[in-house]
Amino acid sequence: xxxxxxxxxxxxxxxxxxxxxxxxxxxxxEHLQYSLLATLVAAAIALPVGLLIGHTRRGAFIAINxxxxxxxxxxxxxxxxxxxxxxxxxxxxxxxxxxxxxxxxVTNTYAGMTAVDPEVxxxxxxxxMRWHQVLLQVELPLALPLIMTGLRLALIQVVATATIAAYVxxxxxxxxxxxGLAQRDLVQVLGGAVLVAVVAVVxxxxxxxxxxxxxxxxxxxxx
Amino acid sequence: MSVDWSWIADHTDDLxxxxxxxxxxxxxxxxxxxxxxLPLAVVAHRVRRLRGLLLGLSNILFTIPSIAVFxxxxxxxxxxxxxxxxxxxxxxxxxxxxxxxxxxxxxxxxTKEAAKAMxxxxLRTLITVELPLALPVIMAGVRIATVMAISxxxxxxxIGDGGLGQLFTxxxxxxxxxxxxxxxxxxxxxxxxADALLVTVQYVLTPWTRRQKRGV
Numbered sequence: 286x287x288x289x290x291x292x293x294x295x296x297x298x299x300x301x302x303x304x305x306x307x308x309x310x311x312x313x314x315e316h317l318q319y320s321l322l323a324t325l326v327a328a329a330i331a332l333p334v335g336l337l338i339g340h341t342r343r344g345a346f347i348a349i350n351x352x353x354x355x356x357x358x359x360x361x362x363x364x365x366x367x368x369x370x371x372x373x374x375x376x377x378x379x380x381x382x383x384x385x386x387x388x389x390x391v392t393n394t395y396a397g398m399t400a401v402d403p404e405v406x407x408x409x410x411x412x413x414m415r416w417h418q419v420l421l422q423v424e425l426p427l428a429l430p431l432i433m434t435g436l437r438l439a440l441i442q443v444v445a446t447a448t449i450a451a452y453v454x455x456x457x458x459x460x461x462x463x464x465g466l467a468q469r470d471l472v473q474v475l476g477g478a479v480l481v482a483v484v485a486v487v488x489x490x491x492x493x494x495x496x497x498x499x500x501x502x503x504x505x506x507x508x
Numbered sequence: 509m510s511v512d513w514s515w516i517a518d519h520t521d522d523l524x525x526x527x528x529x530x531x532x533x534x535x536x537x538x539x540x541x542x543x544x545x546l547p548l549a550v551v552a553h554r555v556r557r558l559r560g561l562l563l564g565l566s567n568i569l570f571t572i573p574s575i576a577v578f579x580x581x582x583x584x585x586x587x588x589x590x591x592x593x594x595x596x597x598x599x600x601x602x603x604x605x606x607x608x609x610x611x612x613x614x615x616x617x618x619t620k621e622a623a624k625a626m627x628x629x630x631l632r633t634l635i636t637v638e639l640p641l642a643l644p645v646i647m648a649g650v651r652i653a654t655v656m657a658i659s660x661x662x663x664x665x666x667i668g669d670g671g672l673g674q675l676f677t678x679x680x681x682x683x684x685x686x687x688x689x690x691x692x693x694x695x696x697x698x699x700x701x702a703d704a705l706l707v708t709v710q711y712v713l714t715p716w717t718r719r720q721k722r723g724v
Contacts, residue, residue, distance in 0.1 A: 289583075356655045357699030359662040361673060362692040365680045369688065370509050441571055448573040462576050466666065471583065478576030485571035 292472040293479065307460070309480065315456040316484065319447045323379055324440050327386035331439075332432070335391040339398020339428065340420045348395045355388030360446055368453050378450040385446055386439035393435025397428030433496045437489055444485040448477070458484070512686040527694055530671025531702075533664070534657040536593050541600030541653060549608035550634065563606060570602040574663045582667065592664040599660055600653040607649025611642030644717060647710040651703055658699045662691070672698075 296302060303309045338344045360381050367377035401424050409423040425432075451459030461477030464470070516523070552559040577595045585591045615638045623633040639646075662673025670677075675691030678684070711718070 353651075353655055353699070353703060354696070356652065357659050357696050357703075359659045359673065359676070359692060359695045361662045361665065362676045362688055362695065365676045366685065366688045366692060369679065369683060369685045445571050445573045448575060459573070459575075462573065462579065466575075466579055471580070474576060474579045478572050478580065481573050481576070482568065482571045486568060489567075489571075 289471060289475065293475050296472050296476045297479070309458075312456055312458050312460055313480065313484070315450075316444070316447055316458045316481070319378060319382065319450055319455075319457055320440065320444045320484075320488075323382035323447070324386055324436070324443050326379070327383045327439060327443075328390055328436060330383070331387045331390035332394055335394025335432075335435075336398060336420060336425065336428075338391070339395045340416070340424060342399070345395065345399075348391050352388040352392040355384060358384060360385060360449060361452075364449055364453060373454065375455065377453050378447070378455060381449065382443050382447060386443050389439040389442065390432075390435045393438065394428065394432050397431030397435075398424055400431065401427045430496065430500060433492065433499075437492045437496075440492065441485045441489055444488060445481060448481060509685045509689075511689055512684075515686045516690060523690065523694065526672050526674060527698065530658070530661050530673075530695070531698060533589065533592050533596060533661045533669070533671055534654065534698075534702075537596030537657045538600050538604075538650065538654050540593065540597045541604045541657075542650070544597065545601055545604040545608055549605055549612060552605070552609045553612040559609070563609070566602040566605050569598050574599060574660055575666055578664055578667045587668045589669060591667060592661065592669045595664065596657050596660055600657055603653045603656065604646075604649050607652075608642065608646050611645030611649075612638055614645055615641045640714075643714050644710065647706065647713075651706045654702050654706060655699045658702060659695060662695065 297309075301308075305311065335348070338348050363381045363384060364377045367380050371377065405423060405427070406419060409419045414422070447457050448459030448462055450457045451463040458477050458480050461473045461480070465473030465475075465477060548562055552562045574595060577598055578591055581591045581594055585594065619637060619641065620633060623637045628637070661671045662676060664670035665673030665677045672691045672695050675687035679686065679688035679691070
């Protein structure tokens with residue numbers, strides 16, 4: 286165990302490990318690129334859906350079942366399936382990651398919208414606001430903390446799962462995990478895993494700091 | 509991409525065996541996760557200082573990619589079912605712990621005070637008052653953890669286990685979609701059935717929530 290940790294320390298700080306096209310710097314950039322793009326696409330799909338379901342209070346049954354369906358979908362199976370259908374392309378990775386992220390965002394957005402006090406909605410309507418004004422100027426700001434929680438959860442899951450890109454021969458930090466696995470090189474596997482966990486934790490902390498700055502004027506909501 | 513139905517017909521025995529092994533791994537992990545998270549949740553609920561630490565730690569465990577967890581357990585438990593189950597248990601912990609703590613938090617202080625005033629000892633209060641009242645929130649966690657575990661078992665295919673996940677590796681290596689499709693469908697079915705069973709269990713275990721809904 287001690288030897289493993291010593292090896293890991295040396296692996297993480299050695300300069301040749303960080304440089305070049307298969308260096309940590311490049312793999313880190315790839316990993317961030319996959320994760321952020323997938324989360325953005327997922328948000329672009331999931332936010333409008335969650336907002337509309339929350340606003341109209343229709344289709345909640347679908348939203349809740351979608352989330353448990355999404356959790357049940359085996360990512361490895363999905364990646365392999367899309368890979369066999371599409372051949373060597375980035376599609377398997379992005380489709381699997383987006384499918385993973387959408388449910389968390391939809392359900393949290395929906396939960397945030399339903400948590401808005403009905404009296405506030407009624408007051409907004411009573412003032413003559415149109416439905417889109419109620420949605421964007423009243424409900425959305427009030428639901429934002431929970432929406433952000435959903436985005437953070439989705440991002441953590443996507444960062445951890447983007448490892449799988451390496452399985453279908455792409456890059457990202459998963460390269461170290463799968464190459465290490467193939468070469469029985471535990472130090473490399475451990476290094477990749479630690480880096481992924483660090484990226485996920487750092488991104489989560491950054492988003493939660495952003496959340497605190499954005500909602501300074503509000504009483505803290507439990508995360 | 510078409511399904512080769514004759515392959516399915518020829519492999520029903522294998523598919524049944526894989527499905528059962530898949531289910532066994534997931535259920536063992538959730539049960540172990542409950543055994544570990546219950547005492548931890550009680551500690552996190554009662555000792556405020558440890559709460560952030562325990563929840564934070566379980567959150568960090570959750571961010572480690574599952575494939576890496578399995579591989580890192582190899583020196584400890586080797587290419588065995590034990591590795592799969594330990595890895596899955598680690599993943600169920602974050603959901604089970606968070607929900608159990610939230611469930612215990614949701615028990616009204618007045619109810620606990622009433623139990624105390626009646627002379628009920630703390631352990632007894634926990635078992636007969638707090639845990640039953642926390643059950644709906646705990647069960648919500650058990651449902652999420654079970655569905656998650658069922659979907660994650662397949663990742664263990666990289667370490668030679670993985671139940672239905674073996675169908676994914678098989679299809680990938682032979683460029684043959686049928687096993688992959690069958691594996692995905694069976695995993696989804698398992699998750700759906702397990703979730704429906706848990707809803708039924710919860711329905712039976714918490715008769716008082718039904719009375720409340722009817723407004724009696």
